[in-house]
Amino acid sequence: MRALLDRLFPARAMREIGVLGMNGRNINYISRYNSRQLYPLVDDKLKTKQLALEHGVTTPELIGVISAQHDVRRIAELVKGHDGFCIKPAKGSGGKGILVVARVEDGRFFRTNGTEIPLIDLQRHLSNVLAGLFSLGGAPDVAIIEALIRPDEVFRDYSYAGVPDIRVVVFQGVPVMAMVRLSCAASNGKANLHQGAVGVGLAMDTGRAVCAVQRNRPVFIHPDTGHPLDGLVIPHWHALLELSCACADMTGLGYLGVDLVMDRERGPMLLELNARPGLAIQMANGTGLLPRLRRVEAEPRIVKAGVRERAAFAARHFGTRPAAIAAVA
Amino acid sequence: MKRPNRTAFFLLVAALLGAGAFLTWYRHVTFEVPFLPGERRQVWSVEAQIDFIAMGEAVTASLAVPGSQPGFELIGEHTASPGYGLAFVENNGARRAEWSIRRAEGRQTLYYRADMMVDPETLEDKVGVPPPIRQVVRDGGPQATAAAQLLQNAEARSANPYTLARELIHEFNQETQTARLLEQEKPRGEWLVELLNQAGVAARVVLALELEDGRRRQSPVQVLQVFDGERYALFNIRSGRQGQRANLLLWEYQSGSLLDVVGGRNSEVNFAMILQEVPINRMLEAGVLPAAQHFLDFSIHSLPLSEQTLFKGILLIPVGVLIVCFMRIFVGLRTSGTFMPVLIALAFIQTSLVTGLVGFLLVVAAGLMIRSYLSKLNLLLVARISTVIISVIIIIAAFSVLSFQLGLTEGLKITFFPMIILAWTIERMSILWEEEGPKEVLVQGGGSLFVALIAYVAMSHPVVRHLTFNFLGLQLVMLALLLVLGNYTGYRLSEFRRFRPLVERG
Ligand SMILES: Nc1ncnc2c1ncn2[C@@H]1O[C@H](COP(=O)(O)OP(=O)(O)O)[C@@H](O)[C@H]1O
Ligand SMILES: [Mg+2]
Numbered sequence: 001m002r003a004l005l006d007r008l009f010p011a012r013a014m015r016e017i018g019v020l021g022m023n024g025r026n027i028n029y030i031s032r033y034n035s036r037q038l039y040p041l042v043d044d045k046l047k048t049k050q051l052a053l054e055h056g057v058t059t060p061e062l063i064g065v066i067s068a069q070h071d072v073r074r075i076a077e078l079v080k081g082h083d084g085f086c087i088k089p090a091k092g093s094g095g096k097g098i099l100v101v102a103r104v105e106d107g108r109f110f111r112t113n114g115t116e117i118p119l120i121d122l123q124r125h126l127s128n129v130l131a132g133l134f135s136l137g138g139a140p141d142v143a144i145i146e147a148l149i150r151p152d153e154v155f156r157d158y159s160y161a162g163v164p165d166i167r168v169v170v171f172q173g174v175p176v177m178a179m180v181r182l183s184c185a186a187s188n189g190k191a192n193l194h195q196g197a198v199g200v201g202l203a204m205d206t207g208r209a210v211c212a213v214q215r216n217r218p219v220f221i222h223p224d225t226g227h228p229l230d231g232l233v234i235p236h237w238h239a240l241l242e243l244s245c246a247c248a249d250m251t252g253l254g255y256l257g258v259d260l261v262m263d264r265e266r267g268p269m270l271l272e273l274n275a276r277p278g279l280a281i282q283m284a285n286g287t288g289l290l291p292r293l294r295r296v297e298a299e300p301r302i303v304k305a306g307v308r309e310r311a312a313f314a315a316r317h318f319g320t321r322p323a324a325i326a327a328v329a
Numbered sequence: 330m331k332r333p334n335r336t337a338f339f340l341l342v343a344a345l346l347g348a349g350a351f352l353t354w355y356r357h358v359t360f361e362v363p364f365l366p367g368e369r370r371q372v373w374s375v376e377a378q379i380d381f382i383a384m385g386e387a388v389t390a391s392l393a394v395p396g397s398q399p400g401f402e403l404i405g406e407h408t409a410s411p412g413y414g415l416a417f418v419e420n421n422g423a424r425r426a427e428w429s430i431r432r433a434e435g436r437q438t439l440y441y442r443a444d445m446m447v448d449p450e451t452l453e454d455k456v457g458v459p460p461p462i463r464q465v466v467r468d469g470g471p472q473a474t475a476a477a478q479l480l481q482n483a484e485a486r487s488a489n490p491y492t493l494a495r496e497l498i499h500e501f502n503q504e505t506q507t508a509r510l511l512e513q514e515k516p517r518g519e520w521l522v523e524l525l526n527q528a529g530v531a532a533r534v535v536l537a538l539e540l541e542d543g544r545r546r547q548s549p550v551q552v553l554q555v556f557d558g559e560r561y562a563l564f565n566i567r568s569g570r571q572g573q574r575a576n577l578l579l580w581e582y583q584s585g586s587l588l589d590v591v592g593g594r595n596s597e598v599n600f601a602m603i604l605q606e607v608p609i610n611r612m613l614e615a616g617v618l619p620a621a622q623h624f625l626d627f628s629i630h631s632l633p634l635s636e637q638t639l640f641k642g643i644l645l646i647p648v649g650v651l652i653v654c655f656m657r658i659f660v661g662l663r664t665s666g667t668f669m670p671v672l673i674a675l676a677f678i679q680t681s682l683v684t685g686l687v688g689f690l691l692v693v694a695a696g697l698m699i700r701s702y703l704s705k706l707n708l709l710l711v712a713r714i715s716t717v718i719i720s721v722i723i724i725i726a727a728f729s730v731l732s733f734q735l736g737l738t739e740g741l742k743i744t745f746f747p748m749i750i751l752a753w754t755i756e757r758m759s760i761l762w763e764e765e766g767p768k769e770v771l772v773q774g775g776g777s778l779f780v781a782l783i784a785y786v787a788m789s790h791p792v793v794r795h796l797t798f799n800f801l802g803l804q805l806v807m808l809a810l811l812l813v814l815g816n817y818t819g820y821r822l823s824e825f826r827r828f829r830p831l832v833e834r835g
Contacts (some may be wrong), residue, residue: 021820023658028818069709127599131710132761154654195765216831283831 018288020279029293033172033254034275041251042273044103045144055250057095057243058269060086060261061147072126075145076107076119084148084149087125089134089141093274095192099125100162102148112161137165149269152262158200158232159183165191165271166202166234166260168244169281169289172303175244175314176292178202179284180234184224185215193280198222200229201285205319207237210287236268240313245267249307292318338816344807347748352802366606366795371447372404373540374603375578376634379588381596383433388592390428392579393536395443401578405444409633413439420459423583428463437593443636445578446607459531459556460584465523472514475507481523490530491562491571494555497521497570518551530557532558536581537563537572542604542640549587549600601635606795636710642675644797647807649674649784654814656780660761661823664777665757672747674784680742686778688728688743689751693774695724696755697762704759718752 006012014021020029023167024146041047050061063077063085079085083104089097101117103110108119128134129143149163158164169177179201186196198219200212209232212219221228234240244258247270257277261269282288295317296302302313356362379390379636394417413428424630427439467473467488483496501508501517511520518534525532536549552572553564563572581587590596632640639710649671656662664670677685703713725748729741754777762770787793796803 010829010832011820011823011825014820014825014828017831019820019824019828021824021833022661022823023817024818026818127709133710156814213830216827216830282828288831 014288018056018290018294019282019290020289022093022279024290025276025279029171029255030276030278034256035252037228038251038253039275041094042253042256044090044277045088045092045272046142048270048273049144051250052247052270055246057250058258058266060149060269060271063143063144063145064120065090065142067125067142068129069127069130072130073124074120075126078145079104082147086124086146086148087129088144088146090144091130091139091141092129095187095190095195097125097129098190100148100190102161108129111185126198127147129246144255149261150264152235153265154233154235155262156230157227158182158222160222162187162191162197163261166240166262167277167281168258168260169239169277170244170248170256170258171293172254173245173248174294174296174302174310175241175319177281177285177289178204178207178244179281180232182222184216186223193278197285198229198282200232201281201287201320202234204241204317205315207234207240207282208232211284213280213283216280217282235262236313238311240268240306241314243270245307245310247273339814342812343616345805345812349805352805353800354802356800356802362799364796366791370607372605372607373445373447373578374442374605374634375445375538375540376440376442377598378438378601378633378635379590379596379598380436380438381590381593382537383437383593385434386432386592387429388433388437388590390429390439390591390596391437391589392422392428392439392441392598393583393585393587394426394428394441395445395578395580395582396424398579399574400447400449401445402448403443404446407440407442407444409440421583422586423581425585433592440633444819446574447584449575449833458535459559459561462526462529462531463523463527465525473510476520476524479504479507479511480528483524484528490525490532490557493528493530494521494525494553494562494564495569495571497524498553498564498566502567502569505763518553521553521566525555533582533584534566535563535579535584537577537579538600538602540576540578540602540604542602543641545599545635545638547600547602550579552579552580552814562829565712574643594728595602599635601638603634603638603641615705630685633678634641641794641798642678643790644801644804645678645794646671646675646789648793648797650812651669651807651814653780653788654786654811656783656819659812659821661821662776663773664780665754665761665773666750666777669750669754670777670784672750673781675786676746677781677785678789679745684742685746687748689778691728692721692724692743692746693755693758696721697759699724700755700759701762704763712751714756717755718749721752721755818823 011305028122041051046065049059063082064074066072066078079101082320084100085291086101087099093099096201097115099122100112101109101122102112105121109119109122126143130142132140135141149165151159155164155237159182164180164182166178166180179199181191181193182198182200183191184196184198191197196215198214201210202208203210209229211227214223218228240260240262243260247258248256251273253273253275255275255277257274259271259274261271263269281288282319301311302310305313350376354652357364377392379392381390385717394406395401395403408426408428410428412433413430416427416429418425418427430437467476467541479497479500483493483500487493487496498521501511501521511517522532522534532553532555534551535554538547553565553566554561555564561573564570565572584708587596588596617780650668651670653664653670657667659666673689675686676689679685696717700713700717703716708716723747725743728743732743758770758774761773
């Protein structure tokens with residue numbers, strides 16, 4: 001009887017691994033460590049950009065902002081001279097309303113998967129963004145036009161038609177867990193997990209892949225390129241860790257998801273910040289967040305330390321040996 | 330960062346629980362309201378609200394009031410009429426309430442409430458005394474011939490007073506030309522009475538109320554009362570359908586007027602009705618329903634009936650909200666729009682389940698089709714939503730007309746759906762469809778519908794309705810439950826599925 005219950009409702013096993021649940025995250029971490037008035041800083045991508053600029057953190061180049069319906073017509077003119085760009089709602093989340101134009105050829109626009117997107121569709125998309133279709137609660141919004149990010153060469157075999165981003169969960173200034181999200185055909189050039197991207201957990205000491213999931217199920221090779229995932233190592237890992245610490249410091253949020261990208265030319269950049277980072281990172285890492293969060297809570301000293309010490313603390317305590325993938329592959 | 334103060338929180342929850350439990354217990358003990366419905370009698374409280382504008386002189390208002398009748402026993406009457414003198418007068422079987430005042434000016438509102446116990450045994454019937462049969466002698470004329478023809482046709486197809494009445498009404502509906510000719514002289518009801526009298530059947534037109542729990546602003550309908558000796562039957566003058574005794578309360582049955590006001594203008598009378606379950610013992614003791622105001626009477630039964638009927642619905646909303654919170658926090662179901670399921674459930678309560686479900690699915694499906702066309706038109710969002718709202722209204726109108734033509738009067742209830750909400754639902758679903766595919770639409774739409782169904786089942790359960798309506802203290806208990814639920818940090822049921830791979834690997 002007991003065994004059956006445990007099988008059906010594995011609460012005990014999950015507690016042992018230290019899986020953080022949605023309710024626990026909301027009450028014990030988000031509402032306790034993130035003060036409400038700081039949310040706008042991260043919920044509005046334009047404000048995040050501004051903040052990053054003030055703190056000398058690199059972000060993708062801003063081509064322009066479209067904030068009124070009559071400017072929608074100017075889009076073609078605005079992006080002239082750029083051979084790729086990305087439209088996103090300033091207050092969007094979860095990949096909603098993101099439109100990546102990977103190629104512009106004599107005034108014609110092409111998506112990441114090669115299909116053409118007519119100018120009129122582009123304009124309609126912009127109107128939808130302005131009307132608040134993609135933002136929380138349908139509030140009116142502005143559209144950000146960003147230069148296309150060209151992912152670092154390391155990702156060539158691991159990414160299909162899109163930009164992989166690296167998510168680091170930073171708790172009280174200390175990076176606790178990380179994963180890289182690889183876009184694939186199923187996710188339409190976006191690296192959002194619930195749209196079908198592959199999540200690969202990363203060891204905090206080396207930036208090496210530990211294990212990977214797609215749509216909540218373990219995977220071992222990239223579904224489009226067929227490349228085994230266990231060879232993936234993120235370059236400049238320590239720089240990325242320190243960047244994520246710096247990003248957390250500039251917002252003042254205690255429980256934060258930092259999304260970084262590696263640009264071919266400009267190196268590590270801040271893509272966006274998230275005050276309610278999702279729980280799927282646990283799946284990608286094959287382990288729970290709670291032990292690491294508690295470790296940080298138990299060491300109030302490290303919270304006050306500098307960026308470098310905190311990054312080093314993370315590397316020392318949260319490194320995982322890349323066993324899971326290697327064992328199978 | 331600040332930690333929430335646990336002690337204060339638990340004290341608050343305990344205080345709410347305590348207060349709620351105390352109020353509930355108090356009401357149970359002092360007012361003898363049982364916790365379960367049952368072992369009780371149904372009592373219809375029907376309230377007439379008279380509104381008029383007094384013209385600054387003496388006013389008398391006289392309202393026909395009902396008495397005991399087969400199926401219903403009058404067990405109590407209440408009036409509210411500040412400053413007015415009141416008398417009940419009885420005039421050869423017709424009872425009237427008469428209010429009078431020396432001088433009144435401006436808008437006046439008078440209330441009269443009758444409590445009618447449902448009792449199939451009651452046979453007391455001043456109602457049952459047939460009116461005298463009056464033979465009208467007509468000397469020729471096209472109308473007399475036409476009427477005689479109708480009567481002859483009907484008589485040929487009938488065997489007793491009831492079938493005669495039904496066939497007569499049928500004739501009126503069939504022979505539209507003749508009927509129109511006749512109705513030029515006097516209304517159909519009076520013709521029916523005259524023709525029945527001519528055939529030696531006693532009949533009259535009476536005013537009756539269709540009883541339906543929780544209705545407000547109702548008007549009485551004209552009903553044909555046909556006698557067969559001491560017994561009678563009621564017929565709808567238009568459709569000829571025989572009336573259900575249990576749902577029809579005769580209000581005025583002496584062919585008098587419903588309301589006379591002297592010294593006022595723009596008078597109107599509206600009815601509100603509510604079905605209550607009253608324990609027999611309490612009824613025997615007190616004789617009537619609780620009339621006396623009581624200190625600490627934390628019930629809404631002291632309000633006018635029309636407000637009570639409103640509250641009967643409103644007090645159920647917390648139950649639905651609680652269920653939605655439970656489903657989201659504890660189970661982890663995704664719904665489209667946080668409290669949309671509660672609104673859908675409320676609509677289901679008014680439409681009845683099957684009608685509501687079919688109607689909802691039809692409207693949303695049709696709406697999605699229209700919306701998929703709209704998405705090609707490149708409209709601005711506000712304009713698009715407005716277009717969807719209007720489409721929803723048109724769809725609803727179309728379905729109503731269609732179902733009425735097909736004889737499915739149930740279909741008319743589709744108008745109870747909250748249209749703006751439906752339009753937003755359609756808009757969200759269609760975006761979801763475009764962005765995440767039909768599967769997510771099914772998941773979220775199905776989730777919403779599932780939660781709505783559960784909320785509906787709970788909110789329409791007699792015990793739940795009884796408890797929420799009679800024990801206001803339970804609202805505090807629900808509040809406390811919500812607070813506790815809002816603090817639940819454990820896993821959601823859906824997370825056991827989601828994180829299963831983690832457990833099985835580790
Ligand atoms: N400038 C860009 N160039 C190319 N791809 C981008 C760009 N900006 C975003 N993306 C893609 O879109 C995804 C979502 O973008 P992000 O800014 O994180 O928005 P969201 O808050 O909706 O997740 C990213 O993971 C990335 O794959
Ligand atoms: Mg993102």
